[in-house]
Amino acid sequence: MKQISSNIILCLFAAILLTSTLPTALYNSLDSDKKIVDSDTSGQPIIKTAEASEYNDQDYYDNGNYDNNYYDNGNYEKGNYDDMYSGNGYYDNGNYDYGKDSKKHQVTVKIERLQNGQYAYKMVKHIAIDKNGPTDLTDRYSVDATIPGPSIEINKGDTLILKSILENNEVKVDSIKPDEVGSIEYSADDFTRELGLFGAIIVHPNSGTYDYPGLEKGLVDGEIQKINPDDIKKQFVLFMVGSTFWGMEIDENHKQTPLWTNPTLGSDLGDLVQFHVLGSGHDHTFHLHAHRWLDPGTSDIIDVKTIHPEDSHDFIVKAGQFVGAGHWQYHCHVFAHMEAGMMGIFNVGAKNSNTQSVAGASPYDQASPSTATQGNFLTFGITDEPGTWFRNVANLDSAAPQLHLGGSFGIINPGGTAHFVMTDTNTVHTVTSLLWPKGAANMPFDQITGYQGGAIVKLEDPGLYVFTCKVHPYMFAGALVDDPQTTNPNGSPAYDVGEQLQLANGVVLNTQPSTTDPTFGIFTSLVKTFFKVTNIHNWKDYTQPTYITELPPVNVTLGGNTIVNLTALNTEEDLTGKLFDPKIPGLGEVWVDTQFEITEGKSKPGTATRINTGTWEIERKVSLPEINMNHPHNMWTDKDQNVIYQTMWFDQRLAVFDRETGEFIDVFNVGDAPSHVITNPLTDLAYVALNGEQGVAELELSDGLLDLLRIIPMQKSGQDPTHPHGHWISADGSKMVTPNALTADSTIYDFASDTIQRTIDSTTGKDTSTGAVPIATAIRPQGDKYYVANLLDSTISVVNLETGELLKNINLLEPSPDGDYAALPIQTPVDPTGKFMVTANTLTANITIVNTDPDSPNTDEVVAHLPCDPGCHGANFGFKDLSQVSPQDRDKVYPYYAYVASKFSNALTVVDPDPNNDGDGSDAKIAGRILLTEDNNPSISSTYESDDDTMALDGTGGQGVLAIPNPYPGWVYNLPEYYTDMLTMEQQDPLHLNG
Template identity: 45%
Template sequence: MPISSLKDICIYRYVSIAAMTALLHPGVSLAGGNEVNFSLTDNPARWFDTGATIAGTRSLAVAKPGVRVNFSGNSNTVHTRTSVIYPTGAAGMPFNTSPRKGGDSVTLKTPGLYVFTCSIHPYMLGAVIVDDPNTSGLDLGNSISLINGITVPSSSDLATRLLHTFFVATNPANWQNYASNTPWHITYPNVDVRVDIGVVNLPAVLNARYGNDRVLEPLQNPVMPAVGEVWVATQFETASGKSKPGTVTAVSGATWQVTRKVALPSINMNNAHNMWTDRNQNVIYATQWFDSKLTVYDRQTGALIRNVSVGEAPAHVMTRTDTDELHVTNNGDTRTDSVMELAPLATGVERRIDIGRGNAHAHWMSHDGKKMVTPNVLTGDTTQYSFGSNSVESILPASTPFGHPLATGMMPDASKYYVANMLDNTMTVINMNTHAVIKTIDLIANYNPVTGAITGPVGALPIQTPVSPNGKNMVTANMLTGTITVIDTRPGVPTSDTVVAMLPCDPGCHGVQYGAKQGGGYYAYVASKFSNRLLVVDPDPNGDGNPSDAVIAGKVGLFASAGTQRDATITGNPGMGGQGVLPVPVIYNGWVQNLPATWKSQLTAAQQNPAQ
């Protein structure tokens, strides 16, 4: 049926949803009664769930101007309802709520593309195309605006790249599956859309710009083994005996095989997101980001030790080097005392720490246990906290108000730290002694958002960004461009705090941590949400300290094999949802010195004292 006929159908409000669906062009859905209902859930890809499937996604609807969009909660934690993308100048935009459960609604009057997200979990996506029935092609608008102020034509590379990311993120069949030998195929709705340059076919444009049916490269183990093992939060993997998604996957650094899957069905572990370990490397702490719990389990057996209530949407966990106490950021908590301090081994909550802001995400702790820095997601700033004085030392702007500071990395001597601002595509560099912003690194300086031309290293939508244990480089996972950027963090060199390398990553590039390489040096492990492999980066393959020659040293699958130990049967999304990464042993300055002798003996002298 022609698109124009579909648009005419939209005006008949008394036609049932079932009847309209029967008349639809493949890939298009029309909202019955000009109302869209999104249920916010914990389920992978269906975070904004309409209940109806369109070209594989359940997070897209088409309606006419004046549509009422309702949001209802079916999740174990709080979410915002945030219009991250909308037609430039649209009435009532931007729309944004505080993190909460329950329902909200908004009326969309201006034709064009609207994409909603949760600012706590910013890959949760739901979209509505508000279509003028008097024009041909589904209306995307002449230009789109992001909530942080970026505005581009709707035919621009940035606009179509965001659309491409939406369709990958919200359809598990569009994720990269390295457990299969089939090419990577991305399904788009086969529709014509109206953009600033006229009416174009959506899949034709997206396929021409970003390719399709790509043959995935084979997995390849690094030549040099690693010390210990690597734990990855495979957050979208589903398992028997539980209704919530998420496992934690262990990979051997000696064989690069998946040795264990921890699903913990006894507690219905929900979206395990980030991990850390105790001083003796005996337990794993895992935050349940779509819940309110910190889980503790035995590293060697996977057996549950305890499940501790800490607050809304706990995101990251780290220990203090001097006390082995834990600190957990409650990403969904708007209270200023949003960081929880727990006793060693998480035997109980000791206190709430007031950082002057709520909604912190990926914090970092100093080598001596005296300082903590937090990115404050909803306020566009960052806190430096002193445990010596139990007070806030500084709160500094890190981004624009909606720039979404999401993660931090710190130099091994706590001289400066870095804040990754996801929506602003920048890295803020802060001197920890003077409490001053000393530089802002533009990660898309080499990218033309209109034409898509890339003239150098680029990283759009940066997420995790740790500094190497020796303070010589920083590896950043960038979600939108699917790239890994490497920044030279060595002080006193011409390239200091400059992006010097870019490597390819998988869709939803997200988690990064450093681990020890056998014989010296480090690997940076990079996990991606919409893929089931772990990339192993050697940031300094020739050992000269200059990271400009960083390479991908290995590509390792995160799906189980016959020899993988597990506490439940894997039922879906095998190895998918890679987010937090934890190499064991922890080899950052301050932590590495506290390792038991059995671990320390496997490290070189330089790895045992990385800051010297």
């Protein structure tokens, strides 16, 4: 899939100090106007800028001298410099003004891959040329590749020719002649930028004749004053990337020292210190405690500055002036970034105390060789890529030795760093500790809202850590922190898992092997699930004869000092005969969001797959390459069943396409992480839960155009954002309920009064949690109660729809009379009759049936467990085609199927919740299992319509499910006659509202 781009172009982003409010004016991007010309003949792109053309340097590069002779063979010193310039009139054409003391800087940087998989620039050569000839400034720089890359100091009016040697030895060259003081970012132009390929060009005032000595401006002694750059004791370069500061110090002699992540910046009281704050990747606000400074280009005094990607902010302070020495914090003031660790200290020591900076954690940090080859600094890129949403960037290459651990896992030593950066994702996430060694420092790690950025945390204590995104809770990153002091008795490495692990919901899991301790069972299920989810080779493929899951071949130390090899958890399953069609056909069609399927015509994953339930054949796949549809997650239809509303969960968009033809109709940017969509049966307006935000978007489809009418908040202003996921609307259209993924409760919205009600404790009347990470809801069509599936707690809450009172929590972990249990429930629809709830449980890969009729003897209890597939996720009901059942037998046939989709499989499970139609679901059974892609067997190969070609992960990612025609009370009453004609009286009126 995603390859490391060989086309890393060195971009120069010149942040002009006199900025306007227009972002486009914030930088002078030399490639933004397509000024970079790739020359096939020379292989060396040269920027065509006004500045460049003034001193046409084309000959210089084209004649080959640059690469072949210039730096490498020492010709430079021998006068090659003069030769090169003699012929092109550079000095003679009047553009070069000796009097200004302008310099020309020939700088070459090289891209290197660091041990942990990050990228960095290394200084190769910096030659400054003026009228007196060349000076080699290379020894100013670190000999290592650093993040940020070398800070290239030049003066206003100087010319910088920056040559970048890529990993594949390809060379890119850009030049710039800045006419403003300030900082300019140079960086790569793809995801490697956030992984380390950024650096600063610092433009100081010209020290030439016109305004000698060149002066900076700053707030000193409480006044805006001119400052001689020679008086500046230290410069600090701080790049704000993801949710991490990457620092570099430049001393008085311009010698540079990398300070890495969130460093402690050392300075003495009263020293003049210049900060260069730059952004790369996401939006930030920079704040430094107890200091204030001049906003360049204005006379405004500030202490918080917005830093966008490509922005730079340069200011001078007198360290500790008026406030004294101290550990003054600097941090990003974006709240989620603060929570994610984006902070450091400006340590102002006493006068002349020579206070030193202290570098932070670095990708060069070493781990014990017996532990890890990638050092003690794990970096996870956060992507939209199925399986490796958290991608250990050391595992980008197939040849990486860590690959057997899967793409989202890493091993380090205590004190190592877990660092995250959202490199390639279209929406917001959290970086949340799901599991950690009980009592570990810095845990739990969490943010109260989804955000764009990253995270950084030190893992001090040995054991297993798993991070997830609370918005997308199957995104996993694993870190095994191994204490190299502990050794396996037989001498081979065995990594420390920890005696006890704590889950985010407070449950403690014992890792000591036990057949009786249920927490050990959950622990092993979680480990297996982790390596299934994060390794696409462990996904269940029904086109194969067997299903093999393989865990990494590593020894781990569990509780009780038990050493096991993870391969002991490997499994193998015969898939022969597992696919079969239900005996009674369904009516109409069922759509499944095959969310992970990769197609040729777009970079983002996901298709919607339509199955004809009369034939159980795939009829169509819709991938919408024209809009690069991204992670289609959940669907609903309009009252006429003409269109499909399609959410994109890892994105910000809602699409709508023609149900019959699959043709794209419209797309609308509704907000972050739109998860579920449902219509109100009264108005036919569409309601989209904004899982990355705090409300539900109300949209109207009119004349083929989507329009956002409003966003309905699911909490009061100022309260923690709810992040609703799988909402539902009552059959009478009066209420909407949401599962609030990040506030662990539910909201009832009343349409008529436009008010919200949170779940409350029935005895105290105070607000109450339903459970950890509520993810889906269903309203019983009778409207008396609704259900909330609490993913992490493995419970289903029963809530009074009128009052919001929590009536009961169904504990799925508790074995039911059939002896089975379930964990991590997701979608949980109640059938159109209000008698059954079918729940897809993802950890245990099974389906539970709950009787929901208040008249049932075991109402709101689990009465059956059925097998599902890995990542069991989505569920909805659809009609059986009762015309295929003889009239006298119809009373004995329950009129619906439940369709259940699984993320890490390519089959759809068809469930008959009540085969004998007696109102009790204890006899529920699997009615069929339908392949969601073409079968490998050519003799039974089906063909289907599609708008793109499937490339990989065929038929996988099953999440949202939608049956057409829509059988639920409320919606069923609005069906066009075309459909109602095919329904029995019972199917048309399951609640017997018409007698």
